[in-house]
Amino acid sequence: MTLLLLYIGYFVYIVLSIIALWGGYCVIMVWRRVSQTRFVDEEDQDEFLGELEQTLATKNYDAAIELCDGDRRALPQLALFAVEKRDLGFAKLRRRVAERFQQDVMADIEHRLSWVGTVIKSAPMIGLLGTVMGMMGAFAKLGGSEQVDATEMAKDIQFALITTACGLAIAVPLVLATASINVRIRKMEDLVGIGLGRLFESLKSILPGS
Template identity: 40%
Template sequence: MNVILHFTEPAIYGVQILAGLYGTFLVILLIRTIRQKKFATSEQADQFLDEVREKLYQKDFDGIAEICDSPEYWGKTTAQLVLVAVANRDRGPAKVRQLVADKFERGVLTDLRHKHAWVATVCRAAPLLGLLGTVTSMVLAFARLGSGGKEGIDPGKLAGDLSLALQATMLGLWIAVPMTLFGAMIGVRIGRLQDSVQDQMGEFLHDLEVVMRSPDQHRAA
């Protein structure tokens, strides 16, 4: 059994480090992804909606597509959902709203929530891995203590073994505490992204519905 634990001990530390690196990678990826998909300011969002509204009331749908595909806006979730709405504008307001909502849920929120869930998993797993490492190291330390025989045990060596055992728990907490804080921050940012996109798309879909119900000015002319 001690042989197994002897090889398990360093493996646990390795898994902890990998979990911490993976959690850090996900945090950086999520922060960058949300920043890319969300307008930096409300003024930028209003500017985009004003440009789209101008083309929309002219029924210049190709012009709307050009705006949404421009380098300034192509990465924004609202711009991509506007393209979905415009492409399906003839299917009726209710269907368009449903398509936009499904696209937003499956294409954006689901991916963000999955990655966010893995951050939460790292938060929960890191302390448990630390505890496992501590217990494993302490079992090995006391096994060496019991096998000391007549020569006795070097107190310094024993203290070093126990210190190593506690370091596993410390490492787990070092990973879990910042991951918990970053996870909460990312959860707030996902919520803000969802709220802003819903507000912006609600405004655009209202304008689209008005335009599609109005007579074609060009034909009337």
């Protein structure tokens, strides 16, 4: 029984380490993805839109495509798609652009965030498993011998408390990081929504069906 609990203890520590690394990696990837996708602020976006509106006003589509092509942020890529597919018509194009934003940008971010959520839920549960196993080991020593070695029993209780603390130490920072990322995502969505509104106002007069 003691050997089994020892192996389970190692297993719990390994699993906690793996999910901690995976959760941290996903948080970093989502943070980078959001940073690469959005403009720093509305002024930065307005500057880009001002240049784009000038090219669209003169129907210089090649210049508009060149302006957007090298910019990997969400709005320039959506604008590039809109200009290249302008023959679709206003209503259909607007729907396609919205779908593309959800598929190409938000789906990837939400996928990564779902993994962070899984880590947040599973880390305390794995820690609780370690707690249960540690207490089982302590009670096994307590009930299996008339003279209990307090040092050995304390090790089992210590293991139980450490795994609980590790599970919480993984989950709590990830909860705070996820809250911060969600704020950044909402700001990005607001900026992209404002930008797309201006883009389609510029395209309204030149697209068929508008």
